[in-house]
Amino acid sequence: MTDAYAELETRFGRMNALSEAGGVLNWDMATLMPAGGAEARSEQLAALQVTCHQMMTDPKMAELFENAQAKGDQLSSWQAANLKEMRRQWLHATAVPERLVEQISRATNRCELAWREARPENDFQKVKPHLQEVLDLTREAGQAKADALGLGVYDALLDQFEPGFSSQRIDEIFGRLAQWLPETLPRVLEKQRSQTPPQRPEGPFPQAKQEQLGKRLMQAVGFNFSHGRLDVSLHPFCGGVPDDLRITTRYDESDFTSAILGVLHETGHAMYERNLPADWRRQPVGEARGMALHESQSLLIEMQACRSADFIQFMAPIAQETFAGSGPAWEPHNLYRLATQVEPDFIRVDADEVTYPAHVILRYRLETALIAGDMSLDDLPGAWNDGMRDLLGITPPEDRLGCLQDIHWFDGAFGYFPTYTLGALAAAQLFEAATTAHPEIPQHLRQGDFSTLLAWLRTNVHSLGSSLTTDEILERATGAKLDETVFQRHIQRRYLDD
Amino acid sequence: MTDAYAELETRFGRMNALSEAGGVLNWDMATLMPAGGAEARSEQLAALQVTCHQMMTDPKMAELFENAQAKGDQLSSWQAANLKEMRRQWLHATAVPERLVEQISRATNRCELAWREARPENDFQKVKPHLQEVLDLTREAGQAKADALGLGVYDALLDQFEPGFSSQRIDEIFGRLAQWLPETLPRVLEKQRSQTPPQRPEGPFPQAKQEQLGKRLMQAVGFNFSHGRLDVSLHPFCGGVPDDLRITTRYDESDFTSAILGVLHETGHAMYERNLPADWRRQPVGEARGMALHESQSLLIEMQACRSADFIQFMAPIAQETFAGSGPAWEPHNLYRLATQVEPDFIRVDADEVTYPAHVILRYRLETALIAGDMSLDDLPGAWNDGMRDLLGITPPEDRLGCLQDIHWFDGAFGYFPTYTLGALAAAQLFEAATTAHPEIPQHLRQGDFSTLLAWLRTNVHSLGSSLTTDEILERATGAKLDETVFQRHIQRRYLDD
Numbered sequence: 001m002t003d004a005y006a007e008l009e010t011r012f013g014r015m016n017a018l019s020e021a022g023g024v025l026n027w028d029m030a031t032l033m034p035a036g037g038a039e040a041r042s043e044q045l046a047a048l049q050v051t052c053h054q055m056m057t058d059p060k061m062a063e064l065f066e067n068a069q070a071k072g073d074q075l076s077s078w079q080a081a082n083l084k085e086m087r088r089q090w091l092h093a094t095a096v097p098e099r100l101v102e103q104i105s106r107a108t109n110r111c112e113l114a115w116r117e118a119r120p121e122n123d124f125q126k127v128k129p130h131l132q133e134v135l136d137l138t139r140e141a142g143q144a145k146a147d148a149l150g151l152g153v154y155d156a157l158l159d160q161f162e163p164g165f166s167s168q169r170i171d172e173i174f175g176r177l178a179q180w181l182p183e184t185l186p187r188v189l190e191k192q193r194s195q196t197p198p199q200r201p202e203g204p205f206p207q208a209k210q211e212q213l214g215k216r217l218m219q220a221v222g223f224n225f226s227h228g229r230l231d232v233s234l235h236p237f238c239g240g241v242p243d244d245l246r247i248t249t250r251y252d253e254s255d256f257t258s259a260i261l262g263v264l265h266e267t268g269h270a271m272y273e274r275n276l277p278a279d280w281r282r283q284p285v286g287e288a289r290g291m292a293l294h295e296s297q298s299l300l301i302e303m304q305a306c307r308s309a310d311f312i313q314f315m316a317p318i319a320q321e322t323f324a325g326s327g328p329a330w331e332p333h334n335l336y337r338l339a340t341q342v343e344p345d346f347i348r349v350d351a352d353e354v355t356y357p358a359h360v361i362l363r364y365r366l367e368t369a370l371i372a373g374d375m376s377l378d379d380l381p382g383a384w385n386d387g388m389r390d391l392l393g394i395t396p397p398e399d400r401l402g403c404l405q406d407i408h409w410f411d412g413a414f415g416y417f418p419t420y421t422l423g424a425l426a427a428a429q430l431f432e433a434a435t436t437a438h439p440e441i442p443q444h445l446r447q448g449d450f451s452t453l454l455a456w457l458r459t460n461v462h463s464l465g466s467s468l469t470t471d472e473i474l475e476r477a478t479g480a481k482l483d484e485t486v487f488q489r490h491i492q493r494r495y496l497d498d
Numbered sequence: 499m500t501d502a503y504a505e506l507e508t509r510f511g512r513m514n515a516l517s518e519a520g521g522v523l524n525w526d527m528a529t530l531m532p533a534g535g536a537e538a539r540s541e542q543l544a545a546l547q548v549t550c551h552q553m554m555t556d557p558k559m560a561e562l563f564e565n566a567q568a569k570g571d572q573l574s575s576w577q578a579a580n581l582k583e584m585r586r587q588w589l590h591a592t593a594v595p596e597r598l599v600e601q602i603s604r605a606t607n608r609c610e611l612a613w614r615e616a617r618p619e620n621d622f623q624k625v626k627p628h629l630q631e632v633l634d635l636t637r638e639a640g641q642a643k644a645d646a647l648g649l650g651v652y653d654a655l656l657d658q659f660e661p662g663f664s665s666q667r668i669d670e671i672f673g674r675l676a677q678w679l680p681e682t683l684p685r686v687l688e689k690q691r692s693q694t695p696p697q698r699p700e701g702p703f704p705q706a707k708q709e710q711l712g713k714r715l716m717q718a719v720g721f722n723f724s725h726g727r728l729d730v731s732l733h734p735f736c737g738g739v740p741d742d743l744r745i746t747t748r749y750d751e752s753d754f755t756s757a758i759l760g761v762l763h764e765t766g767h768a769m770y771e772r773n774l775p776a777d778w779r780r781q782p783v784g785e786a787r788g789m790a791l792h793e794s795q796s797l798l799i800e801m802q803a804c805r806s807a808d809f810i811q812f813m814a815p816i817a818q819e820t821f822a823g824s825g826p827a828w829e830p831h832n833l834y835r836l837a838t839q840v841e842p843d844f845i846r847v848d849a850d851e852v853t854y855p856a857h858v859i860l861r862y863r864l865e866t867a868l869i870a871g872d873m874s875l876d877d878l879p880g881a882w883n884d885g886m887r888d889l890l891g892i893t894p895p896e897d898r899l900g901c902l903q904d905i906h907w908f909d910g911a912f913g914y915f916p917t918y919t920l921g922a923l924a925a926a927q928l929f930e931a932a933t934t935a936h937p938e939i940p941q942h943l944r945q946g947d948f949s950t951l952l953a954w955l956r957t958n959v960h961s962l963g964s965s966l967t968t969d970e971i972l973e974r975a976t977g978a979k980l981d982e983t984v985f986q987r988h989i990q991r992r993y994l995d996d
Contacts, residue, residue, distance in 0.1 A: 017545030020538065021519050024526055036725035037742025040518065043780065047515030051549055227534035244535025282541065 002074055004067035005083060009283060011061075012086055015052045016282035020241050022048040027239040027246045031231045042109040049105045056093040065090065078285055081467040085284035092160060095148035096141050104141060107133045108412040115410035116234060122400040124381055127410065132377050134412050139371060142414070154371045157415030161291040162422065164469055167368065170418050174364060177357050177421070177484055181391075184488075188342050188354055188495045198337035199329040201319075205256040213256070213322045214249065214263040217315065220448045221267045221301060223247075228270060235407045236262045236349070238269035238298075242281065245270040256323065257339065258350060261302055268301030269294060271454060275462035286465045291416060292482070293461065293470050295423025296430060303353045303424070304431035304490070305445055305453065312336040314448040340494060344392035346401040353424065354491055358391040363406075363417040371414055426474060428487040430461065433478040502565035503573060503581060507781060509559075510584055513550045514780035518739050520546045525744045528731040540607040547603045554591040563588065576783060579965040583782035590658060593646035594639045602639060605631045606910040613908035614732060620898040622879055625908065630875050632910050637869060640912075652869045655913030659789040660920065662967055665866065668916050672862060675855050675919070675982055679889075682986075686840050686852055686993045696835035697827040699817075703754040711754070711820045712747065712761040715813065718946045719765045719799060721745075726768060733905045734760045734847070736767035736796075740779065743768040754821065755837065756848060759800055766799030767792060769952060773960030784963045789914060790980070791959065791968050793921025794928060801851045801922070802929035802988070803943055803951065810834040812946040838992060842890035844899040851922065852989055856889040861904075861915040869912055924972060926985040928959065931976040 022045055029041050068075075068083055075083060111130035118127035138157070145156035155166050215230055228245035240246035247266040251259045272288055280286025288294050305311055309332070316332040319325070328334060342352045348359040366383060369375040375383060384403040389395045396402035408416055434456045435441045441453050460477040471481040478486075520543055527539050566573075566581055573581060609628035616625035636655070643654035653664050713728055726743035738744035745764040749757045770786055778784025786792050803809055807830070814830040817823070826832060840850045846857040864881060867873040873881060882901040887893045894900035906914055932954045933939045939951050958975040969979040976984075 013541075014545045014548065017541045018549065021523055021542045021546060024542070025519055025522055028522055028526065032727065034724050034726055034742060036722070037739070040739045040741045040779070043511075043515045044519045044522070047512045048519055050512065051516065224534070226532050228532055229530065241535070241538045243538045244532055281538070 002068055002071040004064045004071070005075060005079060008061075008064050008068055008083070008086055011055060011058075011064075012284060013282045015055050016284075018048055018052050018055075020282070023239055023241065027248075030233040030235070030237070030239075031246075031248060038109070038113050042106055045109060046102055046105040050098060050102050053093060053096075053098055053101045056090060057098065061090060061094075078280070078467055082280070082283050082285035085287075085466050088163060089284055091148060092145060095145040097144070100137065100141055100144070104134075104137045104412060107137055108410075111410045111412075112407065115404070115407065119234075119400050119404045122398050122404070124399045124404055127404070128377055131410060134410065135370060135377065135414075138412055138414050139373070142371060154368050154415060157371065158418070159415075161413075161416050162419050162470070163290055164471070165290075165292070165418075165422070170364065170422070173425070173482075173484055174357075174361050174418070174421070178361055178391075180484070180488060181354075181358060184491060184496075185342070185344075185354060188491075191496060192342060195337075198334050198341065200255070200338065201323070201325050201329040201335075203255065203323075204253045205323055207251040207253060209322050210251050210253075210256050210259050213319060214260055216318065216322075217260065217264060217306075218247070218267045220314075221264065221450050222271055222274075222454050223267050224274070227274065230263065236266055238266040238273070240273075242273045242276050242278075245273055256319070260319075261306065261339070262349070264306045265298045265302035268298035271301070271457070272297040272462050275454075275458045277463050277465045280465055285467055289464070289466050289468070289470050289473060291419035292422035292426055293473065295420050296426035297423075297457070297461065299353075299424050299427035300431050300457070304427055305450070307336075307339045307353075308442065308445060309333070309336045310442045310446040311448075312339060313446045342495060344394050346388070346394065346396045347405055349405075354495060355392060356424065357421045360417055360421040362387040362391055367409070367414050367417060422482060425484050425487045426470075426482055428490040429474060429478045429480065429482070430457070432486050432490070433460075502562045502569070503577060506559075506562050506566055506581070506584055509553060509556075509562075510587075510782060511780045513553050514782075516546055516550050516553075518780070521737055521739065525737040525746075528733070528735070528737075529729045529744075529746060536607070536611050540604055543607060544600055544603040548596060548600050551591060551594075551596055551599045554588060555596065559588060559592075576778070576965055580778070580781050580783035583785075583964050586661060587782055589646060590643060593643040595642070598635065598639055598642070602632075602635045602910060605635055606908075609908045609910075610905065613902070613905065617732075617898050617902045620896050620902070622897040622902055625902070626875055629908060632908065633868060633875065633912075636910055636912050637871070640869060652866050652913060655869065656916070657913075659911075659914050660917050660968070661788055662969070663788075663790070663916075663920070668862065668920070671923070671980075671982055672855075672859050672916070672919070676859055676889075678982070678986060679852075679856060682989065682994075683840070683842075683852060686989075689994060690840060693835075696832050696839065698753070698836065699821070699823050699827040699833075701753065701821075702751045703821055705749040705751060707820050708749050708751075708754050708757050711817060712758055714816060714820075715758065715762060715804075716745070716765045718812075719762065719948050720769055720772075720952050721765050722772070725772065728761065734764055736764040736771070738771075740771045740774050740776075743771055754817070758817075759804065759837070760847070762804045763796045763800035766796035769799070769955070770795040770960050773952075773956045775961050775963045778963055783965055787962070787964050787966070787971060788968050789917035790920035790924055791971065793918050794924035795921075795955070795959065797851075797922050797925035798929050798955070802925055803948070805834075805837045805851075806940065806943060807831070807834045808940045808944040809946075810837060811944045840993065842892050844886070844892065844894045845903055847903075852993060853890055854922065855919045858915055858919040860885040860889055861906075865907070865912050865915060920980060923982050923985045924968075924980055926988040927972060927976045927978065927980070928955070930984050930988070931958075 025041060025045055033041060065087055072080060072083070111127065111134045114127045114130045118124065139153065142153040142157045146153045149156055149159065151159060152167065158165055158167065211230065218230065227243050228240065228247065231246065231248050232250060233248035234250060236249045238245060238247050247263065247270055249259050249262045249266065272294060276288065277286050312335050313332045316330060316335050320330040342354045344355050345351060348356070351359055365387065366375070366380065381399050381403050385395050434453055438452050438456060444452050461473060464473055468476065475481055523539060523543055531539060563585055570578060570581070609625065609632045612625045612628045616622065637651065640651040640655045644651045647654055647657065649657065650665065656663055656665065709728065716728065725741050726738065726745065728745050728747065730748060731746035732748060734747045736743060736745050745761065745768055747757050747760045747764065770792060774786065775784050810833050811830045814828060814833050818828040840852045842853050843849060846854070849857055860882070863885065864873070864878065879897050879901050883893050932951055936950050936954060942950050959971060962971055966974065973979055
């Protein structure tokens, strides 16, 4: 280890500690903060971001990177990988001027708060000027990054979330999926229509009971409540840090499955964070590899494991006991059929895994057009509705079921959406590889025992942090880079063969 | 306004925003954080403190202060007062080397967490090494500040909490109180023993009901829940920022008065923060003047206003309704007598206002001895118990009722304790002045209407921020500097004359 490298570790450790503090503030803002605290909270978050940005853009950093790289042969392989990731983050940060960083922080905070009001009020016009501000600033930042990294503007934004991926590659994968989907979806729907419809257990399902069930299932997956919490927010997320994970959900007392499967989804994210290499806390190489792999972990737990007939065999009697339910609606096979119902619908987060890619392809098309300047926000609600009709054959009757439903753009996250479907593809690849290596996994899930699955994921994904690329991790674990074939096989097996 | 002054405002604004972020993290740690998050939280808090310290000790600051002061005649009176406060804080901060700041942050976090375990386990030995570390580091920092400010070590620590006060002045005031107390307390106790004892309403008092009552009374005082919350922590406090105030309390289901009066106490702190000058948010002159004046606001609300027979006339029927109580124990006069019972006891936070100064005098004597190096921590539990016996005639049977009861030393706050009693004296002075100016205040309190009292406090204390000294504020509002005479008159009136 060299002095310059050690100094970089110290600096990144401190920056990441400050950024963790921002994470706590964001969690608090989404879960507990009274409305009147918004203005002060924006100031606090802006100060944290500007401070980190100043540390990152300190003129001494260039020299430190130069000196550390000159003695690169004295570094261990993890240190070398850390240096590479530090440099990548530094290049991203130095591309954007400090003024713009501060403007973006304030604008996204304002816009997110406006969205919190506009969505229940179904009032896109109310949030549009805030979103326009966020979009303009994002395009400006994207252009600055594009210039610095030698990428297109959208690819520069994408690179923040999924390093090494490109819109060209997404165009190819999404192109094949967009071709496959219209062939597959009607066959799935036709098969389901030929069967007796599953029955919905009758509510109400009190929030406290749902929370109790959620916590019990989180523990089954391996979540340790000495290192995390479960709370309520409008848009579910997994925040916090590896040793203090803050999962949130929202409850609907007429349907417990939405919250419970949401909780299991976030638990998948949480287990990735929890099992990241402890020796590299607050260092770039110790972070999760990227958003596609992160989403693969949540979807692997939610979609691959917890919506399997095996796991539902375990969950059904616990749910029945929790809600004092009775009758055929509570039979495992009925609950399994409910958990795998396919139905084109307006809301992405409630979508089944067959129609989900259509939601993402729509958003990907719209956000690439917005970033390229090919579409204005005035046209967004209409284009959204047209896209839904084209892809899934349904038209949202109001914007809160359309372009107001997701927090992402209002929070400044352009270039993020594609990672959901890239994650779904990776989840299928990883789950197939895990069950090939350990054919007893389905039987274990039937007993609520996730230990074998989690141990495999820890070894093959979690503990690697960012020491390898997403494709390297997938190739090492499954024998193939990211692609759609295993996902398509999974859909064929679960929805058409069975 | 000059460029140098404007740059100082920007820098202090950012430092205070970071320090506010630390406040949210501390609140979260005390209320919600799972135990496993402690290590990461320490890193986050340390990073925030070091960052602020680095900003404060930036070599450019000396130049900025020099330039701003050279053009001091171009500043408004508030700007001049702000510059004076900025400079005072800067002198405090630059005295302590960065290494020591970081060590103190880590040590106090560790020590506070150890205390959280040691107190319920009644195990002083378990926390002693951590407290020793905190004490050693505090003495080192105090010596550094003493050298820089030209003060004694204890006075330099005191100056952090109550600028401009000295141990010499405290010795005088506490000396007179320590003389008055043994003459007065026996007479109060004797008078009470001659009366039929008041009856305690019978519990249990469910936590949720206590919270409901607490929130209702907070609102009566003027607390706005769009700008704050009420939560639970081991040691009650008022955290947060003026626009997002985080009050905490702890509940005892066998006695509702402890939590309710605690909540009202913290509400007094909160109203001070809430009414600080909004134009000076995150600037030193916009902050509360000092801890004595802060405590005066909580004690004015709790002791002067809410334990008065007038307010209890308002509160009694609401409390009775909340807990569905019945019988003579719920009569206002009985509840008033309960709220003004005097009884030497072990726990400071539960102490009545007559014996409270004895608790503070004890801690003041012990901490001055610890800081001076005249006493070792080995002797602390014994010295504590001896002091209690000398001052109040009772001996704590175990350390959790003795030297383990308060968080302060374990959290590094040496020099803080005297401000409690200085605050009690100021509270009596201010309440007497307010009711002299507005003789209708007692009648308003009887109707649960705090608006006249709060308006007077806002004008005469809150809105002044740190633009004047504590003595200047008191002299302007009451005609006299801080002293014990009005407090003694208040005790005489409430406990002996009536």
